[in-house]
Amino acid sequence: MDLLELSEQEIIRRESLKELRSLGIEPYPAALFPVNTNTVTIKDNYKPEENNFQEVVIAGRIMSRRIMGKAAFAELQDSEGKIQIYVNRDELCPGEDKTLYNTVFKRLLDIGDIIGVKGYAFVTQVGEKSIKVTELTILSKSIRPLPIVKEKEGKVYDAFTDPEQRYRQRYLDLIVNPDVKDTFIKRSKIINTMRNMFNERGYLEVETPILQSIPGGASARPFITHHNALNIPLYLRIANELYLKRLIVGGFDGVYEFAKDFRNEGMDRTHNPEFTVMEIYVAYKDYNWMMDFTEEMIERVAMALHGTTEVTVGDKTINFKAPFKRITMFDAIKEHTNIDISNMNEDELRKTCKELGVEIDDTMGKGKLVDEIFGEKCEGNYIQPTFITDYPIEMSPLCKRHRSNPELTERFELMVNGKELCNAYSELNDPIDQMGRFQDQLKLSEKGDDEAMFIDTDFVKSLEYAMPPTSGMGIGIDRLAMLMTNSPSIQDVLFFPQMRPEKKNDADSNSKFLELGIPEEWVSLVKKAGFTTIDKLKEANPNKLHQTICGLNKKHKLELQNPSADDVRAWLA
RNA sequence: GAUUCAGUAGCUCAGCUGGUAGAGCACAUCACUUUUAAUGAUGGGGUCCUGGGUUCGAACCCCAGCUGAAUCACCA
Numbered sequence: 001m002d003l004l005e006l007s008e009q010e011i012i013r014r015e016s017l018k019e020l021r022s023l024g025i026e027p028y029p030a031a032l033f034p035v036n037t038n039t040v041t042i043k044d045n046y047k048p049e050e051n052n053f054q055e056v057v058i059a060g061r062i063m064s065r066r067i068m069g070k071a072a073f074a075e076l077q078d079s080e081g082k083i084q085i086y087v088n089r090d091e092l093c094p095g096e097d098k099t100l101y102n103t104v105f106k107r108l109l110d111i112g113d114i115i116g117v118k119g120y121a122f123v124t125q126v127g128e129k130s131i132k133v134t135e136l137t138i139l140s141k142s143i144r145p146l147p148i149v150k151e152k153e154g155k156v157y158d159a160f161t162d163p164e165q166r167y168r169q170r171y172l173d174l175i176v177n178p179d180v181k182d183t184f185i186k187r188s189k190i191i192n193t194m195r196n197m198f199n200e201r202g203y204l205e206v207e208t209p210i211l212q213s214i215p216g217g218a219s220a221r222p223f224i225t226h227h228n229a230l231n232i233p234l235y236l237r238i239a240n241e242l243y244l245k246r247l248i249v250g251g252f253d254g255v256y257e258f259a260k261d262f263r264n265e266g267m268d269r270t271h272n273p274e275f276t277v278m279e280i281y282v283a284y285k286d287y288n289w290m291m292d293f294t295e296e297m298i299e300r301v302a303m304a305l306h307g308t309t310e311v312t313v314g315d316k317t318i319n320f321k322a323p324f325k326r327i328t329m330f331d332a333i334k335e336h337t338n339i340d341i342s343n344m345n346e347d348e349l350r351k352t353c354k355e356l357g358v359e360i361d362d363t364m365g366k367g368k369l370v371d372e373i374f375g376e377k378c379e380g381n382y383i384q385p386t387f388i389t390d391y392p393i394e395m396s397p398l399c400k401r402h403r404s405n406p407e408l409t410e411r412f413e414l415m416v417n418g419k420e421l422c423n424a425y426s427e428l429n430d431p432i433d434q435m436g437r438f439q440d441q442l443k444l445s446e447k448g449d450d451e452a453m454f455i456d457t458d459f460v461k462s463l464e465y466a467m468p469p470t471s472g473m474g475i476g477i478d479r480l481a482m483l484m485t486n487s488p489s490i491q492d493v494l495f496f497p498q499m500r501p502e503k504k505n506d507a508d509s510n511s512k513f514l515e516l517g518i519p520e521e522w523v524s525l526v527k528k529a530g531f532t533t534i535d536k537l538k539e540a541n542p543n544k545l546h547q548t549i550c551g552l553n554k555k556h557k558l559e560l561q562n563p564s565a566d567d568v569r570a571w572l573a
Numbered sequence: 574g575a576u577u578c579a580g581u582a583g584c585u586c587a588g589c590u591g592g593u594a595g596a597g598c599a600c601a602u603c604a605c606u607u608u609u610a611a612u613g614a615u616g617g618g619g620u621c622c623u624g625g626g627u628u629c630g631a632a633c634c635c636c637a638g639c640u641g642a643a644u645c646a647c648c649a
Contacts, residue, residue, distance in 0.1 A: 007582080007583060007600095007618075008582095008583090008600070008601085008617070008618050009583055009599075009600050009601095009618080010583080012600070012601075013600095064609085064610085066608050066609065066611050066612095067605090067608095067611095068604090068605050068606070068607095068608070068611075068612080069604075069605040069606060070605085070606050071605090071606040071607070071608080072606095072608085073607080073608050073609065073611085075609085084608090084609075086607070086608085088606070088607090089606085090606090107601095110599095110600090111599075122607095124607045124608075124609090125607045125608085126607070126608070126609070128607090128608090128609075130607085144583080145583040145584080145599065145600080146583080146584085146599090147583075147584045147585085147599095148583080148584055148585085148598055148599050149584080149585090149598095150598070150610040151610070152609080152610045153610095155610090157585080157597090157598080157610060158584060158585040158586085158597080158598060158599095158610095159584095159585075160584070160585085161585080162580095162584090162585095162641085163641065163642065164580095164640070164641045164642085165584095165641095167641095176584095218649070219648095219649065220648080220649070221648085263648080263649090265647080265648050265649095266574090266646090266647060266648055268647095268648090269643095271648075371649090375649095395649095413649090420649065423649075451648080451649090476649095499640095499641090500639095500640070500641085
């Protein structure tokens, strides 16, 4: 790294690093550090009258410092929280040599450094539980300044808020914005709660292929890649449904997977190109059973996270207490439009869409028309958890026909806060019907629907060996996490949301500058002056370049022998 | 994809009608033994996102681009 590319603060920290080493202190020691407790345990359990926590060893990052002469306070942050430490010169350095306090602690350490301390708990005059430090070890020196966030009485000053920096440098976000950590701890708890419930019931957690030669199980545009050895295209999965159902054919009674799926579509507040879905399939069940199972699961998640079924989401309170409201799709449309579409044919549906002002196009079949009406007129109204049931058959090519109406399917979606959260079926296990439905998808595809499903003949073959009656359910984990943590954007529940790559530094390599006869020690100065490429340099005014780089030499006290104006002209010739 | 807004010091942000680049925190030096957004004094720190244009003169006006955000559209 070129010193001239660094800010003043970074240079000072690098010099501190050298000075530490010259004092015989390794800023990145190899040995373990024997931590015996943590900040929050001390804060929660220290009682001065019990005189406990009198030999504590903790480690963490220095988040603030208040130095006054022979005494200093600092805040140490570990994975659990923060605690104040008190460093007194004569307690840290009982002998004659006060270097560790005067030089190392006061001057060479910075906010952001990771240190270990040994000491004992006490309460300061203003009543704050603190650790008096008797030994101090540098564990890792930070050479880049951290964003400084200050806080007083719950009010945050100079918060680190720029979304671009927060997402690109999530580690900084986690260090300085403690609530962020909490969101991800909750996310993990959601998954664990679900996993525990499934395991209690004896269902098996499985893994299925992410690279698939036919991207099946959903309607979406896939990412495509290439396998060199096989010389075939492979797709990143858009769903894992067809593989999990093969496992039910294979004889497992319950299988589930927390899966990353990938869809090559737009990105916005609720869509990331890769996202997490949990899908579960249980043999000998139907979608009515699955509704009971789903509401129990979600209620349990809410209780595990919040200790109550009521969760605040934006300006709304959502109650996840089971049972949830259940309504058929046709009844939902009737409720919100006063129109009964249950007996309409395709032309009548088109007419109805026009009357309702729902935008449609010629590629849409009957199912898609119904879906459009629902999406436009109903979906947003279901704030409290609501099961929408019995979808038209055209929209659900993997779902079993309704037991009492062959135009419909035994399908439900769970709507919460106006958005779809779960999708579930009594799974289609009639292989001949399944093949016919795939062929209908092919027709839709020929009609221009670029999201119609591919035919997976191997999956149909598996059904021909007989799959037990099965119910399956999928739930978007990111969206569930958004609801349960009151996060308005999917980016807030993904550690590393997809971002456009940062623009590249287009500087030419130093060797190209050397070829022009520029001495090595001057190349970085030329770049610092703004001439980062040879092309830019060729257009430079030699006199101005000469003055600029000589100025930089002086300014940064590099004490190089200045080149003559003729030398500079020769570089540009 | 459309529209709007934003990009200035390590961080958060000012910057008037176009006239020498500003503050707080952070950093450096000094003072200070229980502070807590510590304090006081002094000081250093800038590719004003990038590239063009207009102008005697651009952080500011115009054009193009990059990145992000919001709204809408698309999308199980």
